[in-house]
Amino acid sequence: MLELYWACFIIGVVFALVTILAGDIIDNALDGLLDFLHLDGVHTLRPLVVIGGLAGFGGTGIVLTQLLLVGQMVILGVSLVLGILLAALMYVIFVRPMRNAESTTGFSLRELNGRLGEVITTIPGQGCGEVLLKVGTGHTNQIAESVTHKEIPSGTRVVVIDVGKDGTLYVSPFEEN
Structure with missing residues (x-):
């Protein structure tokens, strides 16, 4: 033994x-x-x-x-x-x-629905800007358009309403009540 x-x-x-x-x-x-x-x-x-x-x-x-x-x-x-x-x-x-x-930086764009972010490049009423979102332990920059077709200035907190087929995020200003 x-x-x-x-x-x-x-x-x-x-x-x-x-x-x-x-x-x-x-x-x-x-x-x-x-x-x-x-x-x-x-x-x-x-x-x-x-x-x-x-x-x-x-x-x-x-x-x-x-x-x-x-x-x-x-x-x-x-x-x-x-x-x-x-x-x-x-x-x-x-x-x-x-x-x-263990953490990962991988994510699906669909997971961004409902997430809060901040506009880092002004989103014009008719066109695209850029938003910064926290994902996991990091951040991601994504192209975004305004859902209301109104300009959203840089520094504004926004919420992701939808993700387009081309990967564009459709956002709206986030208002805390």
């Missing part, structure tokens, strides 16, 4: 080192080649979680085998439980916060 614990521990440590040292290189080289392995809806089975649990299982088994004079089944059970607990701890401490921290 000690060989099993050592194998699990060594595999976990080597995988962790390879991931730390060359994770981005490997990720770019594979470029989605293993995406078919992703299980939809199973967010907890990440490599970091599985390998952390495997290394925890192996390390716990090694230490308990050396320290305790009890049966191998007891050590196997305790190691398995502690490995699962370590995997859960890895998920709670590392994976979940990182998943929540």
Whole structure:
């Protein structure tokens, strides 16, 4: 059994080192080649979680085998439980916060309906200007026309009423009541 614990521990440590040292290189080289392995809806089975649990299982088994004079089944059970607990701890401490921290700058123009923005280039009554909108953690500049066909000066807060087929935003001045 000690060989099993050592194998699990060594595999976990080597995988962790390879991931730390060359994770981005490997990720770019594979470029989605293993995406078919992703299980939809199973967010907890990440490599970091599985390998952390495997290394925890192996390390716990090694230490308990050396320290305790009890049966191998007891050590196997305790190691398995502690490995699962370590995997859960890895998920709670590392994976979940990182998943929540992920952000993207991608957006659909349709998502801009109802958003507030500010005119940065005056919108003439008959023509286009430019508005600045907050999207996610960043901002985007978009071409805009006045819904009312009245001039909207620079610096005016506006609300997006509609998005045209050509991507032009149709806006109206925003009035707080």
